[in-house]
Amino acid sequence: MRRERLRELVLDLGLWGVLVCPVLLRLDPDDGGSWGQVAVGVVGLGVAVAVCRVLPLLALALAVALSLATSPELFTPPYALALVVFGYLAGRRRRHTRAALALFAAIAALGFALVPLSDGNVSQGFTVVLVLALAIVAPWLTGRYVRQYARLVRAGWELAARMEREQAAAADRERLRERSRIAGDMHDSLGHDLALIALRAAALEVDPGLGARQQAAAGELRVAAADATARLRDIIGVLRTDEDGEGKGTSAPTTPVGETVEAVVERARASGLRVELTVTGPGGETPPMVDRAVHRLVVESLTNAARHAPGAQVQVALERAADTLTVSVSNGPGTGVRGEREPSGGTGLVGLDERVRLAGGLLTHRARADGGFAVRAVMPLAPGAPAAPTPARPAAPTSVRERDRARQEVRRGLAQAIWIPLALVAALGVVMLVFGLWTQSRSFLDRDDYVSLHVGDPLSADAERLPPHPLDGPPADVPPEPSGMDRCLYYRATLTATVPVYRLCLVDGRLADKAVVE
Structure with missing residues (x-):
């Protein structure tokens, strides 16, 4: 907090130093000003900088007051930079617009109200409005767009972070659900084996060829197997989710216990799916975790x-090596008509990845160039292979799309924030230039016409050889007019x-008199 305050203080002092430079250079006595005006400007700008963070419109009003006190036309070289800077900061730091518009x-x-007080004409009010648009309103609009740009960027990053957290939580839930399915598979397989053991023990218990001691041991074995089956059912009931067990702790297996990949493929063909199975490599026993992972993946x-691809041809390949088993399932683009799709959370691949990882393998998946999809898993055949480490989470696709969309909107808004004020400034500049040249041309006296005028010639302001509009008065610091004259007219020489x-x-x-005055 202290470091942030120190940083703000340094920035404010630097801003104050930059804004007072034009005051020191243009209001000193050598440029027609006074040291009193310099002191007022330096102190006034210091107060404006001090209150700008809390009351930016008050700082802008102070800069406008200093500029109007110097010139009723508002535009003055000592305070032009201050008007631009405080106009921008008012738009950047203040959220609401009603007070700024007021x-x-x-x-x-006020610009038009000062016209009669300063003995000016209506063009003075027009100049105030023009300076207001160029030096204050245009920077204010730029500051507002910069503020909106920052808000959009911050909102985009917050949205992306929230979506990434939500997708990570969904992936974690799917991994837990997959572990619950693994627990269910363990119950189905081990429960079946324990039931066979209990059945065999019951047969030995009543076998007349065994003695009483052996029959009692067989009975104890039968009871132990039954108790183990009951405990296994209770433990799996705790691990299974409501979705798996419908809130009862256990559920009937969705596929037959011990079903092979060949049986899965035959069942899919019977359902109308065009699927081919390829098995290569030597035969052999497959660890239970790997076997169930292969079954689930297929x-x-x-x-x-x-x-997602009805009517597509599907290839299932099992490639067995000495110590690994590779399973590949790929399909081409769909050729059939899709029915009404059920809602899907898009986490099926997350569950498959968790199942393969716990079996010690690695799962990869990709979209094919022809529009199809391919899934491939490589798993070890060594019994008791440790689970593969959990891979780093990739960037969430949804959040990436949202960030890209937010960046595009921000870039579009920033471009508008830059080009619209620039176009407005350029258009007003062209209008002002054309208007100024037209006004000056109406008070320009050609040199040949000036030479043709002689003392004693009858002359009036609307004479044919004179421009239609003389200047409003003599320029500053010109020699005094000759005495005894009714009036003097001034015209531009250039x-x-x-x-x-x-x-x-x-x-x-x-x-009565003509002269070229400096």
């Missing part, structure tokens, strides 16, 4: 092919420069 309307109204893959100007003084409607 301030802009007040500045425009069943799940065939189910997905029938659901189209773009303020000085020199032509001065034509009249007495009783005749030209």
Whole structure:
């Protein structure tokens, strides 16, 4: 917290130092100002910077007041940068717009209200509105768009993080559910074996060829097998979920106990699925965990092919090596008509991955170039192989799409935030340039016309040889007018420069004096 406050203090001091530089350079006595004006500007900008983080509109109002006090047309070189900066910060730091719009309307109204007080004309009010649009409103709009850009970026990252957490939680639930299914498979297989052991022990218990001691031992073995079966059923009932056991702790197996891959393929063919099975490599015994993992992978893959690619040809391949078993299931693009799809959480592959990992293997899956899908698992054949380490979670596809969509929206908004104000500034600049050149051309006196004028010629402001509109008055710091003149008219000597100007003084409607004044 202290470090953040120190950082803000350093930034505010740096901003204040940058804003007072134009005041020090343009309001000193050498440029027609005074040290009092410099002091007022430095202190006023310091107060504006100090309150800008809490009250950015008040800081902008202070900058506007300082600029209007220097010039009723609002635009002044000492405070132009301050207007732009505080206008941007007002849009960047303030969320609501109503107060800002009220301030802009007040500045425009004040610009026109100052016209009679400063002995100006209506063009002065127009200049205030133009400066307001270019130096204050345009930066304010840019600041608002930057604020919206930051909010969109922050919201996009928060959404992506939340979706990643939700998908990770769904994957964890699917892994737990898969472990519950493994527990169910263990119950089905071990329960079957224990039942056979109890049945054999019961037969030995009543065998007349055994003695009483052996029959009693067989009876104890039968009771122990029955108790083990009951305890196994209770433990599996705790591990199984409601979805697996319908809230009863146990459930009937969905597939026959000990069903082979060949039987699964035959059952799929009988259901109308076009499936081919290829088995290569030497025969041999398969560890129970690997056998159940292979069975589950083939069943799940065939189910997905029938659901998502109806009518597609499916290839199932079992490749047995000395110490590994590779299972591949791939299908082409669907050619049939899809029926109404059931809702799916998209976590079937997560469950398969957990099943294969616990068997010590590795599962990979990919979309084929022809539109189909392929699943491949490599599992060890060594009994008691340890489970493979849990792989690092990949980026959630849904969150990636949401982040990309948010980035596109942000880029689009940022482009609008940049180009719209620039286009507005360019359009207003062109209008102002054209209007200024047109206004100046109406007060421009050609040199040949000036030379053709002679003292004593009858002359009026609307004479044919004179421009339609003389200047409003003499430029600043020009020599005083000759005494005894009724009035003097000033015209531009060049189209773009303020000085020199032509001065034509009249007495009783005749030209009494003409001069080029600097």
